[in-house]
Amino acid sequence: MRRDRPPLAFAILAAIGVAFFLLPLLGLLYRTPWNTALAELTASEALTALRLSLVVSVAATALALLLGIPLAWIYARITFPGRDLFRALTTLPMILPPVVGGVALLFAFGRRGLVGQFLDAAFGIRIPFTTAGAVLAATFVAMPFLVLTVEAGLRSMDRRYEDAARTLGASRSLVFRRVTLPLIAPSIFAGAVLCWARALGEFGATITFAGSLPGTTQTLPLAIYNALETRPEGAVVLSLLLLAVSLAILVAMRDRYLRAF
Amino acid sequence: MLSANVSVRLGVLDLDVSLEASAAEVVAVLGPNGAGKTTLLRAIAGLIPIDAGRIELDGAVLDDVARGVHVPAELRPIGVVFQDYLLFPHLTAVENVAFGLRAHGVKSGEARARAMEWLERLGIAAHAGSRPQALSGGQAQRVALARALATNPRLLLLDEPLAALDASARGEVRRELKRHLASFSGVRVLITHDPLEALALADRLVIVEAGRVVQRGSAAEVTARPRSRYVADLVGVNLLRGTAHAGEIALHAGATLRAAEPVDGEVFAVIHPRAVALHRAHPEGSPRNVWRGRAATVDLQGDRVRVRVEGDIAIVAEVTPAAVSELALAEGGEVWASVKATEIAVYPT
Numbered sequence: 001m002r003r004d005r006p007p008l009a010f011a012i013l014a015a016i017g018v019a020f021f022l023l024p025l026l027g028l029l030y031r032t033p034w035n036t037a038l039a040e041l042t043a044s045e046a047l048t049a050l051r052l053s054l055v056v057s058v059a060a061t062a063l064a065l066l067l068g069i070p071l072a073w074i075y076a077r078i079t080f081p082g083r084d085l086f087r088a089l090t091t092l093p094m095i096l097p098p099v100v101g102g103v104a105l106l107f108a109f110g111r112r113g114l115v116g117q118f119l120d121a122a123f124g125i126r127i128p129f130t131t132a133g134a135v136l137a138a139t140f141v142a143m144p145f146l147v148l149t150v151e152a153g154l155r156s157m158d159r160r161y162e163d164a165a166r167t168l169g170a171s172r173s174l175v176f177r178r179v180t181l182p183l184i185a186p187s188i189f190a191g192a193v194l195c196w197a198r199a200l201g202e203f204g205a206t207i208t209f210a211g212s213l214p215g216t217t218q219t220l221p222l223a224i225y226n227a228l229e230t231r232p233e234g235a236v237v238l239s240l241l242l243l244a245v246s247l248a249i250l251v252a253m254r255d256r257y258l259r260a261f
Numbered sequence: 262m263l264s265a266n267v268s269v270r271l272g273v274l275d276l277d278v279s280l281e282a283s284a285a286e287v288v289a290v291l292g293p294n295g296a297g298k299t300t301l302l303r304a305i306a307g308l309i310p311i312d313a314g315r316i317e318l319d320g321a322v323l324d325d326v327a328r329g330v331h332v333p334a335e336l337r338p339i340g341v342v343f344q345d346y347l348l349f350p351h352l353t354a355v356e357n358v359a360f361g362l363r364a365h366g367v368k369s370g371e372a373r374a375r376a377m378e379w380l381e382r383l384g385i386a387a388h389a390g391s392r393p394q395a396l397s398g399g400q401a402q403r404v405a406l407a408r409a410l411a412t413n414p415r416l417l418l419l420d421e422p423l424a425a426l427d428a429s430a431r432g433e434v435r436r437e438l439k440r441h442l443a444s445f446s447g448v449r450v451l452i453t454h455d456p457l458e459a460l461a462l463a464d465r466l467v468i469v470e471a472g473r474v475v476q477r478g479s480a481a482e483v484t485a486r487p488r489s490r491y492v493a494d495l496v497g498v499n500l501l502r503g504t505a506h507a508g509e510i511a512l513h514a515g516a517t518l519r520a521a522e523p524v525d526g527e528v529f530a531v532i533h534p535r536a537v538a539l540h541r542a543h544p545e546g547s548p549r550n551v552w553r554g555r556a557a558t559v560d561l562q563g564d565r566v567r568v569r570v571e572g573d574i575a576i577v578a579e580v581t582p583a584a585v586s587e588l589a590l591a592e593g594g595e596v597w598a599s600v601k602a603t604e605i606a607v608y609p610t
Contacts, residue, residue, distance in 0.1 A: 163308050164347040166334040168361030169412055178360070182351040 025243070032240055033233045040237040048215050049223035050241070056131065056219055057199040060138035061146075064195050068146040069188065073176075075147070076154035094144045101140050102208025109136065109209075133210035134217040138199035145198055146191035153187025154180075190253065197249050201242070262320075263416055263448045267304045268313035269297075276300050276472040280450070282465075287442055287449045289463030291456060291496065297472040298452045299344070302420050305450075306341050307334035318448070319415050335364070340409030344421040346401045348393035354404045355380060355389040361412040379407040383441065398426040399434040406441055417442075419451040423458050432609040435461055456496040457608060460484070461529065468492055484577075486560075493562065499532040499576050505607065516573040519549040520605040529608045534567060534579035536604035540597040541588050549602040556596050559585065570598050 006014070033040070040046060075087055093101050109116040109127045119125040127133045157180070165179045181188070203221040210217035212226060220242055227235040263282045270276070276297035282288040290298050303309045305316060307323065310331055316324040318339070323332045348357050358376035363369065380386040383403040393401055402422060409417060422438060423431050439462055442449050453459050459466055460480050467477045476488045484500060487493035503512040508523040510530050518530055538544070544551060554572025566585050568578045576598060590596060 158347075160343060160347050161349060163303075163306075163334070164341070164343055164349075165360065165364075166308065167306050167337070167339060167341040168408065169335050169364040170360070171335055171364070174364055179349060182349075185351075 028236060028239055028243065031233070031236045033236070036233065037237050040234050041241065043234070045214065045223065046234070046238055049218055049220045049238070052131070052215065052218065053200060053220040056134045056138055057196050059135045060142055060199040061192055061196040063135065063139045064143040064146045065188070065192060068143050069150055072147045072150035072154060076151045090147060091144045093141045098141055098202065098204025099208050102137060102205035105137060105140060105205065105209040109133070128209055129211045129213060129217060131216055134206050134219060137205040137209045138202045141202050141205050142195045142198035146195040149191030149194060150184065150187050153184040157183050193249060193253055197246060200245065263305070263318050263450065265305055265316045266314035267301055267311050267316065269300055269304055269309065269311050271300055271309070274300060274472055278469060278472070278474055280467060282448045282450050284446060284448050286464040287451065287462055288465045288467060289459035290450065290452045290467045290469055291459040292454065292469035294454055296469045298454070298469055299420060301469070302341070302418050302452050306339050306418060307332060307337045338415040340412060340414035340417045342402070342405045342409050342417070342419040342422055345425050346405035348401055348404055348408070350393050353390050353392055354385065354396065357393070357404055358407045358411050361408060365412055376407070376411060379411050380404070383407045397430070399430050402426070402434060402438070410445065414447060416448045416450065417445055421453055422451060423455070436609065438462065456498065457529070457531065460496065460500050466496065468495065493567070497534060497567070497577065499534065499537070501530040501532070501574070503528060503530060510607070512574065514574065516552065518574070518605060519602045520607045521602040522607050524607045524609070526609055531606040531608065532576065532600055532604060534577045536600055537576055537578035538599045539568060539570070539578050539580055539584065539588055539590070540599065543597055544599050551597060551599045553595065553597050556590055556592055556594050559590060559592050570596060572598070
């Protein structure tokens with residue numbers, strides 16, 4: 001077995017790189033008021049924000065699954081003009097500053113927005129500054145993770161299994177449900193977890209489009225930002241909570257599912 | 262009765278093949294990789310559209326390009342055993358076999374019971390609860406066969422049914438497959454690149470090269486009279502059946518051959534025509550198998566001459582034109598044939 005030694009310069013630069021990631025975490029732990037941490041966590045505002053975050057991120061993931069799996073299937077299986085352009089447009093939120101996404105959502109679904117004005121006039125539906133708005137904002141930024149992961153899964157699966165199912169008399173919808181979906185289940189799971197994690201951490205689009213109303217749109221990241229100005233120790237504890245959740249996801253996913261990439 | 266006229270252009274492949282198969286025989290489509298065999302199978306199964314032609318099975322039109330008819334794959338009464346078997350990895354063996362029945366609307370409990378019957382018929386019921394990954398190649402093939410047959414198809418298509426197996430398992434699985442093929446009453450078409458597999462399993466051969474049929478006929482016809490260099494190389498081997506005992510093979514035709522391998526039981530003895538030496542008189546020296554015969558036909562094929570020798574053992578020899586003149590060989594003339602024991606390849610039937 002080869003045992004390489006890193007060049008000294010690499011070792012130093014890599015150590016600085018690691019420190020760059022670890023120091024903020026240490027800062028967080030250093031400032032954590034351990035004796036009041038439990039009280040901070042169980043304070044009603046914290047629990048409200050946590051509960052709302054879970055509701056919004058799970059709803060956003062469900063919406064992304066509902067819309068994203070068919071979209072991924074079409075990207076993977078159907079050749080149509082402008083496919084690459086469409087894929088680029090629906091991937092854009094991954095690299096777009098979230099606040100820009102929030103502004104764009106406002107001009108589409110806001111009270112005077114492209115669609116929003118009709119929703120308001122026809123049905124009296126107003127999406128901005130509601131929990132539904134927070135879900136929409138989270139879905140907007142998080143769904144691309146699901147679509148790309150599922151599309152990659154569909155492209156790498158052996159389509160001859162679908163052929164085999166058809167020769168056995170299975171209709172297209174039966175093939176999809178009984179063969180395609182089970183075969184790409186790992187990709188769907190990985191995509192859903194990435195999507196959910198992104199939705200859980202969503203900040204910019206939410207605060208722009210849905211505001212920061214406690215109990216309605218103030219999710220955990222917004223609550224942390226809010227607390228930072230009034231009660232910094234509360235912000236620290238909430239941050240630690242979000243950090244623990246993220247780390248748990250990463251560790252659980254690392255081996256089994258991220259290999260799919 | 263299958264009657265297929267298939268014309269498909271797919272990338273560099275230009276396939277134009279007609280294929281007839283009745284329920285009374287097993288037909289093998291034999292050809293090298295890339296000849297278009299699998300494309301032909303996919304077209305017959307309805308998995309790809311054909312550009313021109315017509316496919317008819319037992320009087321029902323499945324494809325007729327001129328009339329715009331294309332029956333989708335799921336509505337064709339065709340069972341397919343795919344290369345690599347393609348058992349669904351997320352289902353157990355019995356669930357795999359029940360899949361087609363469920364797709365045909367059979368209730369879950371009954372589908373399962375009928376799938377079990379099929380697994381029992383194929384002697385694989387003990388593995389009903391196993392996932393495909395846990396099955397050996399031979400077991401997976403039997404499950405794939407059960408899956409293809411469970412929906413009572415009129416036509417069974419097999420794509421390279423033995424290619425996924427290692428050499429040690431092949432003989433036994435081939436014998437089993439032959440038995441199961443014999444018990445199926447519909448049309449049977451098998452696709453393979455392996456001449457031995459085709460000769461062992463099929464009654465009739467259709468040889469496809471670069472998208473065209475280059476020869477068709479019974480196994481005996483094709484091996485005796487390959488119509489091109491290519492076919493001669495592919496299937497122009499001497500295939501003799503017999504019963505072996507300690508390397509001594511009593512041929513069904515009467516004579517006895519000695520092989521180097523100490524095999525027992527029912528076997529194929531395969532002798533390449535180039536391994537058959539011809540002599541004017543009884544040869545001196547080591548060959549173990551020597552017999553006298555008559556040169557029935559002498560065909561010049563390119564730079565080789567194929568000589569069909571009739572006698573105790575009917576055999577085809579391939580020699581150079583120079584050897585023919587040296588032996589003063591003419592049709593009807595007497596000749597001695599010899600084959601070294603080490604040149605006889607023996608396979609269990």
